[in-house]
Amino acid sequence: MDKVFIRGLQAHTVIGIYDWEQRAERPLIIDIVVGVDTRAAAASDNIRDAVNYHAISDAVMAFVKGENVHLLETMAERLARFLFAEFPIDTLELRIAKPGAVPGVDAVGVEIERQRGDYAVCGAR
């Protein structure tokens, strides 16, 4: 499977389980790998045939900003559903890190992997 990736996207939102976290936006660092067949884009050399990583980046920043949840797990799942709905991707690897969330730790976060079939009408979770 071919991949298109976005690494280190910074998206600001209100998120967290504590009251103080719900009072201000903070940055999340997001890594995305989408599985796509890149052969049509390679053959035409036209962005219309590609999954546009700039468009995904802009969409992710806007989506994350608009969601106000407690858990990274919830954000990840909602973002995954959104990406499959908006873009012609076959698979998704999504990692969301929350800088500074735990003192003395390099990074904490959540990583999920989904396929388009996970969101089919029958058997949707």
Ligand SMILES: Nc1nc2c(c(=O)[nH]1)N=C([C@H](O)[C@@H](O)CO)CN2
């Ligand atoms: N598995 C998770 N653990 C924790 C989360 C989370 O979203 N998923 N969130 C927090 C707090 O909001 C934390 O980031 C603040 O220190 C703690 N654990």
